[in-house]
Amino acid sequence: MDGTLVDTEPYWMQAETELVHAHGGAWTHDDALVLVGSGLWESARVFQEHGVDMPADDIVATLTARVQEQLDADGVPWRPGAKELLRELRDHGIPTALVTMSVRSMAQQIVSHIPFPAFDVLVTGDEVERPKPFPDPYLDAAKLLGVDPHACVAIEDSMNGLASAVAAGTVAIGVPHMIPLPDSDEHTLWPTLAGRGLADLIELIEERAA
Structure with missing residues (x-):
């Protein structure tokens, strides 16, 4: 879905950056690229390693809610074809x-x-x-x-x-x-x-x- 059917990867990257920065960590575009295609709970462990002091389920819920907010606000960007x-x-x-x-x-x-x-x-x-x-x-x-x-x-x-x-x-x-x-x-x-x-x-x- 993300990146194949719809171009939501920028939404995810925005949500990830906001989350890590809110916990005093650093998050780069290259960091985000490493997680493209990964499972959310596997990604949550990476965010914990970057200083996000939250349980994995809460990290997944926070990121998902933020991306869904962006979808509601900005719409669904379809991939070509x-x-x-x-x-x-x-x-x-x-x-x-x-x-x-x-x-x-x-x-x-x-x-x-x-x-x-x-x-x-x-x-x-x-x-x-x-x-x-x-x-x-x-x-x-x-x-x-x-x-x-x-x-x-x-x-x-x-x-x-x-x-x-x-x-x-x-x-x-x-x-x-x-x-x-x-x-x-x-x-x-x-x-x-x-x-x-x-x-x-x-x-x-x-x-x-x-």
């Missing part, structure tokens, strides 16, 4: 899952701004046993959709997300945003989702199968 691709998939009856390490309340807030029924399933960071980069989130999504994970395409913008998608056995696509992604035989890189459609996904699946 993401909503259009999602709409085409839905028009063709393709089952879809939103697999995010954000909490369910935020995922539901984002989904509520999509002007069509976008997802059959939400898998969120507060509901998985192990977050990305473990395969669990994508395995859970495939199970809930009732499909083989090897028949799924996963679109990600972070290394943790790609690692999770690859480990689950999906056809993984990396679309870099805040951080560069390396070339690899395990995944495919697209510079953007703009102009991409169902035909591109089918072609990729056939290439991978071959």
Whole structure:
């Protein structure tokens, strides 16, 4: 979701900076980039190491609430081509899952701004046993959709997300945003989702199968 479907990473970075500074610590743009794609509770430990004297659950709740405030105030900034691709998939009856390490309340807030029924399933960071980069989130999504994970395409913008998608056995696509992604035989890189459609996904699946 964050960084792939919607451009909420700047909101997260703002919330992180405010939190760490409020506790007398220092937080840089490079510090924030390290956490892109990480689970919230794993990130909470990093904030504690930077001087945030709060329980992990409270850190997650504080950051999430601040990002949601920004979403309410400034709206949902869509990533190029993401909503259009999602709409085409839905028009063709393709089952879809939103697999995010954000909490369910935020995922539901984002989904509520999509002007069509976008997802059959939400898998969120507060509901998985192990977050990305473990395969669990994508395995859970495939199970809930009732499909083989090897028949799924996963679109990600972070290394943790790609690692999770690859480990689950999906056809993984990396679309870099805040951080560069390396070339690899395990995944495919697209510079953007703009102009991409169902035909591109089918072609990729056939290439991978071959």
